[in-house]
Amino acid sequence: MNAARYTSEEMMTIAAARTLRNGAVCFVGIGLPSTAANLARLTHAPDVVLIYESGPIGARPPILPLSIGDSHLAETADTVVSTPEVFRYWLQGGHVDVGFLGAAQIDRFANINTTVIGDYAHPKVRLPGAGGASEISSNAKEVLLIVRQTRQSFVEKLDFLTSVGFLTGGDSRQRAGLRGGGPSAVISDLCILRPDPIDRELRVVSLHPGLSRERILDNTGWRIRFADDCCETAPPSGMELEILRDLHRRTRAVHGCVGDIA
Amino acid sequence: MAIWMSLSEAVAAFVQDGLCVALEGFTHLIPFAAGHEIIRQGRRDLALVRMTPDLIYDQMIGAGCAASLTFSWGGNPGIGSLHRFRDAVEHGWPAPLAIRERSHSDLSNAWVAGAANLPFAVLRGYTGSDLRRVNPQIRTIQCPFTGEELAATPAVRPDVSIIHAQKADARGNVLLWGILGVQKEAVLAAKHAIVTVEERVVALDAPPNACVLPAWVIDAVCLVPGGAAPSYAHGYYTRDNAFYRRWDRISRRRETFQTWLREHILSTSDFADYLRVLNSSRQEIPQ
Numbered sequence: 001m002n003a004a005r006y007t008s009e010e011m012m013t014i015a016a017a018r019t020l021r022n023g024a025v026c027f028v029g030i031g032l033p034s035t036a037a038n039l040a041r042l043t044h045a046p047d048v049v050l051i052y053e054s055g056p057i058g059a060r061p062p063i064l065p066l067s068i069g070d071s072h073l074a075e076t077a078d079t080v081v082s083t084p085e086v087f088r089y090w091l092q093g094g095h096v097d098v099g100f101l102g103a104a105q106i107d108r109f110a111n112i113n114t115t116v117i118g119d120y121a122h123p124k125v126r127l128p129g130a131g132g133a134s135e136i137s138s139n140a141k142e143v144l145l146i147v148r149q150t151r152q153s154f155v156e157k158l159d160f161l162t163s164v165g166f167l168t169g170g171d172s173r174q175r176a177g178l179r180g181g182g183p184s185a186v187i188s189d190l191c192i193l194r195p196d197p198i199d200r201e202l203r204v205v206s207l208h209p210g211l212s213r214e215r216i217l218d219n220t221g222w223r224i225r226f227a228d229d230c231c232e233t234a235p236p237s238g239m240e241l242e243i244l245r246d247l248h249r250r251t252r253a254v255h256g257c258v259g260d261i262a
Numbered sequence: 263m264a265i266w267m268s269l270s271e272a273v274a275a276f277v278q279d280g281l282c283v284a285l286e287g288f289t290h291l292i293p294f295a296a297g298h299e300i301i302r303q304g305r306r307d308l309a310l311v312r313m314t315p316d317l318i319y320d321q322m323i324g325a326g327c328a329a330s331l332t333f334s335w336g337g338n339p340g341i342g343s344l345h346r347f348r349d350a351v352e353h354g355w356p357a358p359l360a361i362r363e364r365s366h367s368d369l370s371n372a373w374v375a376g377a378a379n380l381p382f383a384v385l386r387g388y389t390g391s392d393l394r395r396v397n398p399q400i401r402t403i404q405c406p407f408t409g410e411e412l413a414a415t416p417a418v419r420p421d422v423s424i425i426h427a428q429k430a431d432a433r434g435n436v437l438l439w440g441i442l443g444v445q446k447e448a449v450l451a452a453k454h455a456i457v458t459v460e461e462r463v464v465a466l467d468a469p470p471n472a473c474v475l476p477a478w479v480i481d482a483v484c485l486v487p488g489g490a491a492p493s494y495a496h497g498y499y500t501r502d503n504a505f506y507r508r509w510d511r512i513s514r515r516r517e518t519f520q521t522w523l524r525e526h527i528l529s530t531s532d533f534a535d536y537l538r539v540l541n542s543s544r545q546e547i548p549q
Contacts, residue, residue, distance in 0.1 A: 030339065053366055054288045054441045066503055067339030069289025069441045071496055082442045083288055083313070084370040091367065092386055111390075115363070120396050126348045128337030131314075135367035135387045164390035176389050177411065255340075255503050 006236045008189040010244060011208045013039060014236045016100075016146045016187040024097040025049045027090075027136050030068045032146045033100035035247070036187075038064060042243050051090060053132040055080045063251040068131075087132070091139050099140030099180075101133050101163070103147050105155050108201050108222050110145060110165030110183040112137070113158040120160060130162050137163035142184045149188035155221040166200035173200070190216055192233060203227040209235045264434025264477040269458060269489075270532065272482035273299045276454045277308075280329075281421040284311040284452065285318060288443025289339065290496060293426040294318050295458055295489035295533035301325040302527055311418055313369050313444065317492070317509050320344040323359060324519050325527070330360040332418070334369045341506055345513040355516065363397055368415050373444040375417035376451025387413045423452035426490045427475075428497060429466055430459045434477035437466045440496030442473055449475055458486040460498050486533050 006014075016036035020026060022045035028037045030052075038061065041048050050059045054069035058078030065073055074080050081090070090096065103112035104127050114133055118124030137143050143165075147153055165183045166173045173182050182200075186193040192206040204216055205227045216224060236244075267275075277283055277300055285293045297318040300308075307329040312319055315336045322328055324346030336347050350359035364372070371383035384403060394400045403414040425445040427438035436457050438445060449455040457475070462485050468474050477483075488495075492502035512522045525543070530536045 054290070054443065056441070065340075066506075067289045067501070069443070071290070071440065071494055071500065074290075074440050074496065080441060082446065083366070083444050084374045084447060087367040087370050088374070088385075115392070120392075123352055126336075126343070126351045128335050128343075129333065129363055130365040130391070130393060131335035132366040134365040134391050134393065135385070138389055139386060161390065161392045167390050173390075178389055179386065256507070 004236060004238050004241055006241055008208070010236060010241060011233070012146065012148070012187055012189040013244060014240045015192055015208070015233055016144065017043065017240075019144055019185050019187060020045055020048060020098060020100070023047045025051065025095060026098045026100055027051045027053070027096045027132070027140055029101045029131070029133065029136070030065065032102050033144070035064055036146055037100050038247065039240070039244050042247065043240060051086065051096065053083065053086055055083055055086055057081060057090065063254050064247060066255045087135060091135060094139070094179075096136070096140045097142060099136035099143045101136060101143060101145055103145060103153075105153055105158050106145065106147050106186065107155060107158050107165070108224075109167060109169045110186055110195060110202055111158060111161050111167065112145065112163050112165065113160045115160040115162045117159050133163040137165070138178045138180055140180045142181050145183055145186045147186060147188055149190045149216075149219045151219060151221045154219065154224075166195060169200040170198070190219060194227070201225065204230055206231050206233045208233045264430075264457075264480040264483045266434060266462075266483050266485070269295060269299050269484040269486055270303070272456045272484050273303055276422050276456060276481060277303070277305055279305055280307045282309040282311065282419075284418065284420040284423045284448050286312060286423065286425055286443060286445050286448040287490065287493065288314060288441055289316075290441040290443070290494055291426045291438065291445065291490045292316055292318055292493035293424050293458055293489065294491060294493065295486040296424045296426070296456065297322050298527050298533060298536060300327055301523070302530075311420055313366060314339075315344060315347055317344070317506065320346040320509070320513060321523070321527070323347050323350050324356065324513065325523055326356045328359055329357070330362060332362040332364065332369070334364050334366045338506060338510060340503075341510050345510070346519060349516070362399060363393060364400070364415065365393065368400070368413065369418070370444055372415055372418045373447035373451055376419045377447040380417055382414045382416055384412050384414050418451055420448075420452045422454045422456065423448040424456045424458070425449060426458045426486075426495070428459065428495060429461050429463050430457065430483045431463055431466050434480055434483040435466060436475040436480060436483065437468045438473050438475075446473055446475065449479055454481045455479065456482045456484065458484045458489040460487055460489070460495050461485075488537055489533055491537070
């Protein structure tokens with residue numbers, strides 16, 4: 001049987017969805033994280049609890065939300081609480097297992113930037129800002145990051161540290177008094193990375209099918225390291241692709257676009 | 263005590279140049295009609311507050327209403343950048359915009375502190391973040407009981423808060439539902455509150471625990487059907503996603519933005535007139 005054809009974007013979304021375990025309480029960012037989290041919910045993780053910062057808890061949107069406060073989220077949620085309540089009781093209160101976030105820039109310790117490219121006072125590109133990410137990254141028990149991998153996004157030094165990963169590595173995150181465990185995986189369109197248990201620097205643990213180490217090195221702004229047992233990511237299954245594409249089709253029919261641009 | 267009046271009367275009465283003004287609504291129930299009226303009346307030097315500036319503050323910033331902006335996420339949801347906001351930050355057009363940038367968790371806590379008549383909010387946040395470096399209002403405080411270091415930020419206490427809601431009764435009691443964001447806190451934290459509503463009803467028929475804002479915490483109630491468009495009003499109309507996409511093209515260049523502003527806001531008499539012009543321009547421009 002011929003392998004199914006798929007895009008690197010689909011591989012990234014599917015690999016990210018697989019990392020979310022069934023039953024987890026997941027605080028979801030809009031865009032790619034929301035796509036991956038909903039794909040997880042529609043495949044292996046039917047009991048995942050999705051929380052969006054606009055207030056829906058236990059949302060089961062039939063299509064991908066275009067904005068963080070779409071009516072589909074409110075209509076399908078177990079309950080809808082106010083925004084202060086989401087952040088105060090549910091996130092800071094310690095009820096979130098997994099924060100699922102995207103970023104414009106990421107460094108070797110999985111600290112992320114969603115604020116500016118260039119100087120803060122005179123930016124080259126002004127990005128949207130922190131939103132919920134800075135406190136999701138510090139308070140969730142674990143964080144998953146989904147980021148397209150290029151030399152512009154995987155950088156030696158962030159232009160701005162919006163939300164913390166492992167700060168300067170080692171036990172620096174713990175010493176800073178951060179309660180959540182920090183990033184457990186970074187999923188890109190090229191590979192999967194996990195922090196080393198000791199120095200906390202990201203290591204490539206899995207290359208997406210057909211991609212070489214050189215390709216990863218060429219698309220990373222620092223001398224990236226590979227885990228000793230680095231393997232190949234399982235390609236998307238026919239079912240995963242079908243469910244993801246169907247989700248995009250339904251979303252496009254309603255919104256006119258796919259819902260994971262931001 | 264709430265007084266029923268037109269939106270133009272309410273803006274003229276409560277929104278003066280130089281005041282601190284918040285138009286809240288988290289994706290849902292964004293008070294677009296009120297923002298347009300502030301532009302129409304030519305307000306200047308406003309200290310704007312809003313968690314998610316969205317298109318409404320993009321329009322107000324581009325129209326020259328704002329001197330500063332306190333915010334926590336400034337984008338066009340699902341589309342990309344707010345081009346007028348970026349032009350103001352990156353190039354000072356049409357006027358320099360001072361930004362006081364915070365996080366969602368902080369600003370929602372700061373709204374709660376404002377509503378609770380406290381001077382500051384306290385939260386577990388900002389540890390390790392550069393936001394602390396660029397916003398001197400983000401400080402730390404030591405817990406007097408455990409010694410833990412926590413973030414402390416000033417409460418939000420606007421001169422005027424404006425929200426949009428689904429219903430109000432004849433006395434001006436307001437009911438809203440769906441995604442509530444920080445609207446209740448915004449009304450309670452402000453010196454004055456204006457509420458625009460979809461519908462004026464005889465009785466709210468609100469169940470216990472519903473989000474009802476009593477008339478005596480509101481100054482003005484204005485009937486503005488469709489007043490949250492192109493955002494949505496749960497139970498009334500859906501989000502006009504096509505307009506959010508169109509805004510990306512309208513706002514990208516100063517000239518197209520200024521033409522849009524002149525034709526849709528400055529040359530229209532009120533929100534109903536704006537909707538009429540918008541609908542006719544929609545037929546001319548292919549989506």
